[in-house]
Amino acid sequence: MDNLILLISCFVLGILLRRAGRMPENTPAVLNSFVINVSLPALTLLTLHQLHPQAALLYAALMAWLLFGLGAAFFYVMGKRLGLPGKTVGALMLTGGLGNTSFVGLPMIEAYYGHQALGIGIIADQLGSFLVLATLGLLVAGYYTAERPSIGAIAKKILLFPPFMALLAAVALMPVAFPPWLESVLHRLGGTLAPLALLSVGYQLRLGHLAGNSRNLALGLVFKLVIGPALLLLLFAGVLGARGEVLRVTLFEAAMAPMITGAIVALEHDLDPPLVGLMLGVGIPLSFLTLPVWWYLLRGF
Template sequence: MINLLLIFFYLALGVVLQRVKRFPTNSYKLLNKIVIYYCLPALALYYIPKIHWNNQLLYPIGVAWIGFATSFLLFRFLGNKYGWSKKLTGCLIITAGLGNTSFLGFPIIEALYGQEGMKTAILVDQPGTFVVLSTLGILVATLYSKGEANGFQICKKIMLFPPFVTFIVACLMNVFNFDFHEWIQLMLQKIGSAVTPLALISVGLQLRFESRSQHWRFLGLGLLYKLLLMPFLIYVLYVVLLNQNSKMVEVAIMESAMAPMIAASILATAYGLKPRLSSMMIGFGIPISFVTLAFWYLVLHFI
């Protein structure tokens, strides 16, 4: 319960800091860099060497790939049917197809499932969400903007992305059954633990609410898919069809229900894919997701 209260506290702190005149308006960028370049790699190096690999791990890893592929098919179909612009279609594919599996996902999963749940959350996020963002996300953003797809640039972005590099290193450590000395592990754990306050404060600093907008209809469609249809798809596939009921699958379903990914919104904005709608997907998606996450938690435990 204390961890859940801390989530709201740090989120509210970020919102309050928006209104402090002397507080730097772009400070969230620094926080994001700390999380991406230090906290996430530290978590990968701490958790992944300890994971015992088996076929069950395909369930959390597959969440982001299945969700993004379905988002592409759905919004491409709707875009073609109703004559949406390429930028609108691309925006919805990216922002609705990728979840906030680290910035929001890590603290929420840790609060609900503890350190054991974090091992699954890492798998959903690193070989799942951020690899999809760095490959398929960039490809879609390029195709639906005025640019041209560049295979070399895509590969470069992936290979130079710090969490990806440390993910590969951590996987090699796992394969060769190697782990760091205890004091290094403790240091990695301490650095990684900063992801919760820093990420949530960053999210709070970036929350924007636009009451007047022409994007309400598309915002509704995007959030309907991300917060309800995507976790429903994963639930039906994993629990109903494949008859999987482990804690790992439960965490994977909860991660699939997270709000839209901040980095995905940034990517869509950088490529000119409806920046205001991208911002609204984050601004409204995060607070609404707390309600829908509670719904999915109840579904998983009482149905």
């Protein structure tokens, strides 16, 4: 409960600080940069180094790939049926098909499942969401704007991404015991992720352009917060018979709000910016209401 109160407090503080004009406009960029380059790599190195490999972790790694594939198919079909512009379909794929598995996901996992479950979330984020965005996500963005990212550029983006470098280091150093002082330093640096990430998310919250976008917004959020995770629950638990904490945390990650970085890619490619802003501005606060429901439902698995 303490962790959840902290997250909500930081989210609200971000909103209030922006409204009060007490911090510079580039505050989110600075906070995001610290989280990406310091907090998340430290947390990745610490938690994955302590994680015990198990076959069930494949569910976490595959979740984002399956979710994005389902989302792309869903939004493509619905786009054809509703006559949506290509850029709107692309925006929905990049926001409704990708979950916020790091900035919101990791703090929420810690709040609902405890610190020991963060390793599962990091696997879902780094081997799932991040790689999907860096490959399929860029291809989708390029398809709807007639741009074609090169394989070399994609590979460079992946290999030089600090949290991914930390993931590789954590796996390589698994046989080596970390000294207590290093674990303490990594723990303190990693502990900055939750408050800074939620402060940044709150600071960036924008609500507007609802007129004329309500149908597309509902389409995107209903898939992201309800249909997508429900389909994965049916596949993993119903068809494959999976059970346990890895399944619960993986599906909890699948139910996260739209991914901020995916939205940034959509905005950079001018894919329906008003809708992208709404997917984040409405989706993130709404997920604070839907995630407890998913947590409750997943207790039986």
